[in-house]
Amino acid sequence: METKEAWHLTLVVFICWLAVFVRADAEDDIAFSAGESDTTKFGQAKSVRYLLYDVNPGEGFNLRRDVYMRVTNLVKELNKEEPWVLVLPPWGRLYHWKSPDLEQIKIPWSTFFDLPSLREHVPVIEFEEYLKLRGEPVIDEVYYLQGFKGGWTKWEEKMNITECNEGTGFVQDEEGNWYSWFFGYEEVYAKKFACLSYMGHATFIKPFLLKNTIGRCVMLPRAEVLLHDHFGNSEYWKARRSMVFAKHLRDIGDEFRRENLDSTDPEDKTELEDWTKMKRNHGDALGGPYVGVHLRRRDYLYAREGNLPSLKGAAKQIKKILKKYNLQKVFVATDAPSEEFEEFKNYFKKSKVYRFVPSKEIKEKYKDGGVAIIDQWIAAHARYFVGSYESTFSFRIQEEREILGFDPDMTFNRLCPDNDSDCEKPSIWKIVY
Numbered sequence: 393m394e395t396k397e398a399w400h401l402t403l404v405v406f407i408c409w410l411a412v413f414v415r416a417d418a419e420d421d422i423a424f425s426a427g428e429s430d431t432t433k434f435g436q437a438k439s440v441r442y443l444l445y446d447v448n449p450g451e452g453f454n455l456r457r458d459v460y461m462r463v464t465n466l467v468k469e470l471n472k473e474e475p476w477v478l479v480l481p482p483w484g485r486l487y488h489w490k491s492p493d494l495e496q497i498k499i500p501w502s503t504f505f506d507l508p509s510l511r512e513h514v515p516v517i518e519f520e521e522y523l524k525l526r527g528e529p530v531i532d533e534v535y536y537l538q539g540f541k542g543g544w545t546k547w548e549e550k551m552n553i554t555e556c557n558e559g560t561g562f563v564q565d566e567e568g569n570w571y572s573w574f575f576g577y578e579e580v581y582a583k584k585f586a587c588l589s590y591m592g593h594a595t596f597i598k599p600f601l602l603k604n605t606i607g608r609c610v611m612l613p614r615a616e617v618l619l620h621d622h623f624g625n626s627e628y629w630k631a632r633r634s635m636v637f638a639k640h641l642r643d644i645g646d647e648f649r650r651e652n653l654d655s656t657d658p659e660d661k662t663e664l665e666d667w668t669k670m671k672r673n674h675g676d677a678l679g680g681p682y683v684g685v686h687l688r689r690r691d692y693l694y695a696r697e698g699n700l701p702s703l704k705g706a707a708k709q710i711k712k713i714l715k716k717y718n719l720q721k722v723f724v725a726t727d728a729p730s731e732e733f734e735e736f737k738n739y740f741k742k743s744k745v746y747r748f749v750p751s752k753e754i755k756e757k758y759k760d761g762g763v764a765i766i767d768q769w770i771a772a773h774a775r776y777f778v779g780s781y782e783s784t785f786s787f788r789i790q791e792e793r794e795i796l797g798f799d800p801d802m803t804f805n806r807l808c809p810d811n812d813s814d815c816e817k818p819s820i821w822k823i824v825y
């Protein structure tokens with residue numbers, strides 16, 4: 393790589409880092425300050441370190457978004473001591489992303505999320521940016537997180553470098569370098585690899601990273617093992633609020649709302665602001681004149697058997713909601729095959745039922761993940777939302793609606809199974825600023 397380019401990228405990363413933490417300092421009384429009288433806790437010349445992570449290959453898109461939040465808050469904590477940048481693991485090879493003819497690996501985060509918004513929370517860079525900066529495809533140290541062998545009877549925070557419990561997918565060559573599925577980048581290798589048995593919150597690993605690792609880039613595969621430090625507090629919500637969807641996806645969703653659902657932000661009172669300034673009260677948002685439904689199907693029918701309605705049963709419940717709120721339109725976010733959607737639609741004689749069907753161009757550009765986000769965005773703007781039992785896809789829509797300022801009664805609802813019309817409502821996780 394050109395030295396000039398590398399220097400330029402280093403500068404960009406450093407400025408991003410500085411911007412986030414000078415600002416965070418003002419907000420949160422964090423140890424680092426660029427002020428004149430308050431000298432930094434660490435030497436000016438201390439070079440930036442990088443944290444990269446990955447998640448169990450079996451996990452879906454929306455649980456991965458949750459793991460991101462845990463890791464960002466760890467990075468935020470690390471930055472109280474020394475400069476760390478989070479390297480965003482490229483998207484790809486997800487179990488559910490099966491659209492034919494689409495190459496779905498090495499997808500950068502900017503396809504789905506607004507990077508400047510993420511950077512208002514912690515410094516982040518794409519994996520490819522990291523590779524350019526580094527100049528060689530190397531990760532210095534990998535700690536493969538795993539549970540303690542034999543499970544646990546008493547919960548206590550502990551960690552230990554141990555033997556690996558299972559096949560990790562990492563193999564060592566004759567020169568001692570480690571290879572694995574590094575997001576489809578075959579040239580990437582790690583210099584050091586170990587398994588780390590772990591039970592604890594995300595920041596419990598902070599002293600280990602600061603004191604027991606020296607490499608510039610440390611990777612933590614299976615980062616879902618790290619638990620949220622505080623689920624649902626203001627730090628949780630800061631991380632969540634920073635995960636603003638990419639503008640190109642929001643624009644597509646907004647156009648669909650305008651053209652089909654008579655829904656615009658000024659009328660619906662759902663205008664988005666810079667997340668660091670946006671503060672809504674419950675009930676501020678009205679939402680578009682439609683019911684938003686997340687109708688999870690496919691593998692979920694087996695995984696959550698007994699907790700989902702039939703298509704007919706779902707239609708019956710939605711008709712009741714339409715009547716109660718005097719609405720005529722339904723937007724359905726669903727992974728259902730088209731025959732199932734047609735069947736569902738046919739249960740409605742008077743109301744109009746919509747689904748977002750992407751053009752070939754949208755699909756090629758933004759992939760299954762982008763289409764899923766467009767669905768979430770449209771469903772999040774409905775006057776009333778009803779989701780599927782314990783689906784992380786539904787949870788993320790509910791959070792989006794908390795950010796927009798909906799009344800929780802219009803958000804925390806689920807479709808009941810046919811034999812239990814009065815099923816338990818989902819837990820209410822209200823936004824905390």
Ligand code: GFB
Nearest residue numbers: 450451452453454488695725726727763764767783784785
């Ligand atoms: O996000 P997700 O993991 O939530 O859903 P769950 C799985 C994937 O299914 C999404 C597709 O990433 C989408 O690709 N999908 C689901 C949808 N609903 C929709 C939708 O309304 N519109 C679009 N466009 N796509 C869990 C999984 O799924 O279900 C677990 O995370 C496991 O791995 C379990 O499979 C059974 O929490 O619903």
